[in-house]
Amino acid sequence: MDKLQGIDSHIVIIGCGMSGIGAALKLTKEGFKNIKIIEATGRSGGRIKTTTFGNVIVEIGANWIHGPSKANPVFQLACEHGLLDSQAMSEENQALDVEGHPSFQSFYSSSGNKLTPELTKSVSQLFLTLLGKSKEFILTEKEPYPSVGEFLKKEIAKHAVEWKDDAETKKLKLALLTMMLKLECCFSGTHSMDLVGLGAFGGYKTLPGLDCTFPGGYEGLIDAMMKGLPESIVSYNNPVKCVHWNWSFRGANSPEQTFPVMVECENGETVPANHVIVTVPLGYLKEHYETLINPSLPLSKVHSIQRMGFGTNNKIFLEFEEPFWEPDCEVINLIWEDETPLADVKPDVNQFWMKKIFGFTVLHPPERYGHVLCGWIAGHESEYMETLSDTEVKNSMTEVIRKFTGNPSITPKRILQSKWHSDPYTKGSYSYVAVGCSGSDIENIVQPLPLQETDTKPLQVLFAGEATHQSFYSTTHGALLSGWREADRLITHYTQSPLISQNFSSKL
Ligand SMILES: Cc1cc2nc3c(=O)[nH]c(=O)nc-3n(C[C@H](O)[C@H](O)[C@H](O)COP(=O)(O)OP(=O)(O)OC[C@H]3O[C@@H](n4cnc5c(N)ncnc54)[C@H](O)[C@@H]3O)c2cc1C
Structure with a gap:
């Protein structure tokens, strides 16, 4: 971390699902100090949601670790936290390949x-x-x-x-x-x-490994991951209304400092930031992209958001x-x-x-x-x-x-x-590549703002979430990897361009 110049930068993560938590954990481990997760609902986990049904626990959302084997980071984490039974962790189970x-x-x-x-x-x-x-x-x-x-x-x-x-x-x-x-x-x-x-x-x-479940519930993994984050990192029941970017906002506590992004919440709260990672589900983005991001998203992103599939x-x-x-x-x-x-x-x-x-x-x-x-x-x-x-x-x-x-x-x-379509912060279950789509639509959705090929300004708004993973979309491991990817993007941003980052908080 010594090389990093950005540990003081303010990072807001929108959404406390697997991708948002994954991004926050990676950034925290790298020493970033000012991270805030803003979550619309009163809980962490998003589409990982375990509940009771009579005397038993059931999964309302994600059910299995798909392809539980070494290359699957959700499997690795679940093993590290001791959340799986011995059969799921056995070499034989990991070697079985039923191609999904x-x-x-x-x-x-x-x-x-x-x-x-x-x-x-x-x-x-x-x-x-x-x-x-x-x-x-x-x-x-x-x-x-x-x-x-x-x-x-x-x-x-x-x-x-x-x-x-x-x-x-x-x-x-x-x-x-x-x-x-x-x-x-x-x-x-x-x-x-x-x-x-x-x-x-x-x-x-697909990854090898016969799909397995969490005996104590999938949310046990979320709980274990949340323990790695500072307690007050999440602001719950706080839907974000709009991410204003490409501007110069004064910090509330330090008016001399300016920030390029400002997150405006439904309750009127405003949170200035150097970077925002948006992890809202594609279903939510499809309905709200016009008002969620200001100035509007470039057309290349809009078209890909519209084209990509998200169903129930x-x-x-x-x-x-x-x-x-x-x-x-x-x-x-x-x-x-x-x-x-x-x-x-x-x-x-x-x-x-x-x-x-x-x-x-x-x-x-x-x-x-x-x-x-x-x-x-x-x-x-x-x-x-x-x-x-x-x-x-x-x-x-x-x-x-x-x-x-x-x-x-x-x-x-x-x-x-379950009622995933009527969930106002999900609007469906998960993404698929619809007719007329290709991997480049996912690439377009991933592109951070300002678009790096047309603008030399530093990263402001980044995009993660299951729908942004090229080959594991619709899964928890896709979501986790996408969060890590955007965290890495910021880490690289500060390690590879110290000049930009040094000037960053003072100039913008
Ligand atoms: C029924 C069902 C079964 C599934 N089964 C499996 C399975 O067996 N295996 C598997 O690997 N995957 C499965 N999945 C998919 C998996 O659950 C998701 O891919 C993964 O959990 C998505 O994580 P995420 O972080 O991308 O999104 P989410 O978990 O949806 O997190 C996004 C968060 O953003 C929040 N948010 C939205 N709008 C706002 C706003 N305006 N302001 C603030 N916060 C906001 C949401 O409340 C949510 O908490 C299943 C999903 C469903 C619905």
Whole structure:
């Protein structure tokens, strides 16, 4: 740190999620002294949110460490803080590579039957092969279709004409593939795979390691990280209204000092700063970029913010007195027999929203969770579900489960649904690379202000958050790495340009 000239600079981080905390920790460790995190809500963690459900804890937001292995910094931190069980930390677990896709498991159909493994295995294999192919266009100059959905559906149609099965089996195969597309929508946090850009799809990278969870809750990691920061660093319940930059603001306590940026909060508070790291979710940025940043963002950034995808994936927790699933079952997939990916039907979202649920994951082990399922639903149907009461959702879930199991008396005891789209400071779940987007859109969003290629002034506004990571967007490790990246940008800024930084606080 001796070389650093910037330890006295005032840095404001907007948002106390994984990326904001990650940036604050790195800067604190490097000796920066004047860091403040401003958070709209009353808690740290953002989309990492653990809560109680009856007697157990569940994750409203992030669930797994995706790819828990050495290259994953969230895994590394979780290990350092002793937050994982021995199986998750084992070398075998870290070496397993399922390329982001755990195996498909039990398949229940809408006529109350379970599908045979022979049928489901071959269809799962086909889907995973096609999905693998759809990731290869990142390496080519051309994409045959604009979206992953169109590519997959065209490929499915080609295969379907070759099938020698009877009509009933063909129908079931197509229904299975429809379910797999719904699952993919949950992974991508999108309404439809028709919205996900084919050429850029392969830009998302998976890490080895079989996804693992936090026995004591994901938020335990946030708590552990927060302990590394000074206690009073966060200003909670303090939504930021506007970041004014490229100006010269006087400090409240030291009027002789001037700052290029000033953060204006909804409550009227103003916080002058040398640098601001904005980590608000892309969903929030899409709605508020016009008023959040003044002077307005350059068009290159605006267009990329508009183009990038940000959608909803919600969870529905259901608790049962007794399990109706097999003891080793991890996922219950729901196959609506009347559905096919080859028909271009516009779904009636309000009436049939529940058909968008791809299935339920079983919370394991039962000694810890009791008998709890977690349903997954993406897209407009998911957003519609947020407008319904718990009783309405519970009634629909009871109907669905009775239909698929053929058991007319199964009733969930308790229900809890996430509502990420109506969360005013998130406005959805996570980002994806939409049709028409490429990695350069992410690059544009990342570019700090003033744009360094057109302006020689020092860094003022920097951008982090999961949506700003080129290959790990939509994940907690992507969020953490993005926070570290922006912290590093500031550290480098001061280590590599001491002249700029020395003159910085006195001149601006
Ligand atoms: C349902 C769901 C399931 C998920 N599952 C997984 C998973 O299994 N594994 C995984 O790796 N990832 C998962 N994710 C994604 C993961 O949670 C996120 O990528 C990550 O937590 C994002 O961190 P972040 O810091 O970028 O954003 P956030 O955590 O959203 O933090 C941004 C913060 O900014 C605050 N903010 C917004 N506006 C303002 C304002 N105006 N003023 C001040 N503060 C503001 C917000 O309140 C928030 O606290 C999931 C997400 C969801 C929603």
